[in-house]
Amino acid sequence: MKIDENDFFRNATLRICSSLDLEVAMCRAMQFLKDHMPADEMYLHLYEPGLGAMHTIAGATASEGRKMDRITPLPEEVRSRVAQFSGTAIINHPESEAGFKFMLGYYGRPDTSALVQLLEVEGQKLGAIVLLALGRDRFSENHARLFSLLKEPFAVALSNTLKHQEVLRLKDLMADDNRYLHRELLHLSGDEIIGADFGLKTVMNMVRQVAPLNSPVLLLGETGVGKDVIANAIHYSSPRKGGPFVKVNCGAIPETLLDSELFGHEKGAFTGALSQKRGRFERADKGTLFLDEIGELPPQAQVRMLRVLQYKELERVGGTTPISADIRLIAATNRNLEEMVGEKRFREDLWFRVNVFPIRISPLRERRGDIPALVHYFVVRKSRELKIQGGPPPLAPGVIDRLTAYDWPGNVRELENLVERALILSQGAPLTFEDLGEVKTETYPVAGPQAETLNLDAVISAHIRRVLEMTAGRVHGKEGAAELLGMNPSTLRYRMNQLRIPYGRKSAR
Numbered sequence: 412m413k414i415d416e417n418d419f420f421r422n423a424t425l426r427i428c429s430s431l432d433l434e435v436a437m438c439r440a441m442q443f444l445k446d447h448m449p450a451d452e453m454y455l456h457l458y459e460p461g462l463g464a465m466h467t468i469a470g471a472t473a474s475e476g477r478k479m480d481r482i483t484p485l486p487e488e489v490r491s492r493v494a495q496f497s498g499t500a501i502i503n504h505p506e507s508e509a510g511f512k513f514m515l516g517y518y519g520r521p522d523t524s525a526l527v528q529l530l531e532v533e534g535q536k537l538g539a540i541v542l543l544a545l546g547r548d549r550f551s552e553n554h555a556r557l558f559s560l561l562k563e564p565f566a567v568a569l570s571n572t573l574k575h576q577e578v579l580r581l582k583d584l585m586a587d588d589n590r591y592l593h594r595e596l597l598h599l600s601g602d603e604i605i606g607a608d609f610g611l612k613t614v615m616n617m618v619r620q621v622a623p624l625n626s627p628v629l630l631l632g633e634t635g636v637g638k639d640v641i642a643n644a645i646h647y648s649s650p651r652k653g654g655p656f657v658k659v660n661c662g663a664i665p666e667t668l669l670d671s672e673l674f675g676h677e678k679g680a681f682t683g684a685l686s687q688k689r690g691r692f693e694r695a696d697k698g699t700l701f702l703d704e705i706g707e708l709p710p711q712a713q714v715r716m717l718r719v720l721q722y723k724e725l726e727r728v729g730g731t732t733p734i735s736a737d738i739r740l741i742a743a744t745n746r747n748l749e750e751m752v753g754e755k756r757f758r759e760d761l762w763f764r765v766n767v768f769p770i771r772i773s774p775l776r777e778r779r780g781d782i783p784a785l786v787h788y789f790v791v792r793k794s795r796e797l798k799i800q801g802g803p804p805p806l807a808p809g810v811i812d813r814l815t816a817y818d819w820p821g822n823v824r825e826l827e828n829l830v831e832r833a834l835i836l837s838q839g840a841p842l843t844f845e846d847l848g849e850v851k852t853e854t855y856p857v858a859g860p861q862a863e864t865l866n867l868d869a870v871i872s873a874h875i876r877r878v879l880e881m882t883a884g885r886v887h888g889k890e891g892a893a894e895l896l897g898m899n900p901s902t903l904r905y906r907m908n909q910l911r912i913p914y915g916r917k918s919a920r
Contacts, residue, residue, distance in 0.1 A: 434476030461806030610778025635824030654698030680729025
């Protein structure tokens with residue numbers, strides 16, 4: 412039966428332009444299109460040339476539509492093909508089209524036919540609308556002609572939606588501080604894990620497995636990989652999400668104050684204890700306690716912690732009454748605890764307690780495919796935080812390749828800081844990341860009569876580094892750097908953090 416193209420165009424346009432929510436409009440359009448051509452799914456993609464990626468913002472079937480925010484990194488050969496694409500394309504055999512073969516393989520739909528329509532407004536490429544039908548050879552030239560009629564309605568709908576989103580973004584910038592901080596807290600609590608569908612897929616599968624349980628979790632990974640974000644995700648995906656989530660950086664608390672901070676103290680327990688204090692364990696009751704850098708705990712604190720984990724109760728410093736502590740423990744470290752157990756620097760029984768469910772978080776150099784999505788996320792987020800006028804600036808050509816090639820010794824934290832610095836320096840111009848990989852090296856004094864410097868921090872830093880070389884990076888314990896320097900280990904670690912001196916196994920590299 413021949414279709415009246417004017418009638419087809421009018422009815423489809425009414426549905427496409429029926430809502431500023433693209434996912435709603437696309438669902439209504441799908442309900443109409445399935446009566447005139449094969450139609451199982453439809454997706455709206457924005458091509459982000461600066462990211463070298465495809466940004467999927469909405470999807471729909473005939474039964475539902477959904478908002479999406481998925482960044483798909485594209486190989487170099489696919490990027491060039493996407494950049495050259497124009498008009499309407501019929502793809503009945505995915506293997507014949509490199510870009511489409513990659514996308515279908517990426518999302519697990521290898522035997523699917525597609526109609527792809529480029530969307531433009533005033534000569535500017537916005538993206539593409541893609542109609543999928545399961546199986547091969549599903550679309551004809553007639554289907555392509557009908558679908559091409561919808562190029563302008565979809566382009567107008569997309570343009571209107573993007574402008575509407577810009578209005579909403581500006582409205583969000585004017586929201587009060589409480590609303591803003593609440594939204595940021597949700598992000599930190601695992602509301603969004605960048606790389607959950609790609610480089611961190613295995614990690615997130617493990618998070619989903621362990622989150623509903625009360626088992627201890629040990630997060631392993633280099634500094635800056637996002638162990639705190641994964642800890643948040645575990646807590647806020649667990650039955651304890653309504654309880655407190657208490658974080659402790661074990662390496663940042665001086666050893667003399669550690670017992671009081673973790674377990675609390677009674678009034679008069681020691682000089683300066685002017686009132687009763689609840690410790691972190693007690694404050695985490697019915698919730699989760701996150702112990703970051705657990706490998707930095709001194710031996711005495713390890714003993715007391717083991718008791719809490721075994722018997723679910725604690726005593727405040729100076730107290731005699733046991734206090735129940737119903738907590739779920741998440742620990743994190745960038746050190747090799749098993750090696751520390753062998754060297755008698757970490758209790759074996761505590762190691763068995765915390766190592767029930769270890770999760771290793773890969774460094775950023777091992778999951779480079781996440782970099783485009785992370786850059787997109789940080790550029791948008793930091794632009795909002797810095798209140799940059801005109802919205803996030805674009806990336807300069809070729810930047811994403813340079814970012815992907817870099818080794819990221821500071822991992823995600825380094826990338827986040829680099830994006831913020833680039834935004835501050837850009838003044839609205841495209842982001843170039845010109846200082847990528849530039850490491851400022853200090854000149855340390857050498858032995859001899861000409862070894863002279865006026866910078867006290869440099870002298871102290873050089874001396875600590877020499878002692879660390881003598882101890883193979885060991886800070887704590889017999890013949891460790893702290894003992895040789897005559898310092899408390901916690902005090903030394905605090906000073907090293909200030910001077911940005913790595914410790915543990917990293918200092919021996």
